[in-house]
Amino acid sequence: MAYFDVFNGDADGLCSLQQLRLAEPLESELVTGVKRDIALLKKVSAGKDDTVTVLDISLDKNRADLERLLDRGSRIYYFDHHFAGRIPDHQNLTAFIDPTPDQGTSLLADRYVGGRFRLWAIVGTFGDNFDYSARKAGEHLNLSEEEFNRLKELGILLNYNAYGATLDDLYFHPGELFSLMQPFENPLIFVEQADTFQILREGYQNDMSRAEELSPLILTEKYGVYVLPLAPWARRVSGVYANL
Structure with missing residues (x-):
């Protein structure tokens, strides 16, 4: 039996997977890409009794490969907030799909894990530009304005890292970035202790400075x-x- 985690390489995909794997740790093959690379299920070769967890990519855009994997006997857990169209009625598919406006996949993952890693859900929601929903999710956590701002900046930087034509354009491969995030239950500690945050911040600032010189x-x-x-x-x- 093999496990596959398939996720959009942006902030929402990363923070959704972060919550799930903090709640349910396991060794998996990571399948991801740049932000606009959403046809990710075509890269998955799972078979009978393998488990595939899919996060933050449209079911409608991956329908043919989803049906291929279901026909092979794979078990699929699908988390997403984009338009899905018709969701297949299959015993091996468990869908957590909700296209309600102003929420991303991070909040669906938060709901699934019972809010245990809410701060990461807030980061992903900020990264997906749902600022009101991010603040709403944290309203009972006694966060200071400075802490909200740190979570927002981290979300913006994680999201920015996924922009590029190919993976070679990115500061971090999303799979590597997830591995660097994984040990941290609290993103505020990640910001303080991991060099990753400063690398992303400096990269973003340098890119914007170059653009402003145009x-x-x-x-x-x-x-x-x-x-x-x-x-x-x-x-x-x-x-x-x-x-x-």
Whole structure:
């Protein structure tokens, strides 16, 4: 029997898996990718009686491979907040899918583990830009404003790490990043003790500084056109910079 953990490489996917594996530790094969690589089940070769846990990737976009794995006899646990379409009625599929607005997969995982690692759920929710829901989830935890801000920054940085055209563009492979997070039940301690946080922070700041040095090709009152170089930092920063 083999175990596979399949997760979006962004903050929501990472923090969802973090909660599950803190609650239910096991050795698994990690299957992940950059933020926009969501057709991940095609990379899974599970068979009869293997267990596949899927986090934060659309069921609708992975339907054919989900059905392939179910036909092989794999057991699937599926956690996601995106549009799913028709959810297969199969005895080997357990679906925790809720597309309710303003919540990510981290809050579904939080519900599953009974809120035991709520701080990681808050990090993932901040990372998915659901700020109100993140603060709502932490309203009874007696967190200071400084602690909320640290959790938010960590969520932003974990999310930013997943931007890129390929895994080579990222500061950390999401599988490696998960392994670095795994020993920490409390993300605030992770921020204080792990070098990872500072590497992500400095990388984000350096990328944004480079972007701010760009001169517009076209600039009007309504829009600006910028040409970014063919470089890893530009592929990382493009999505974030476009939203500023």
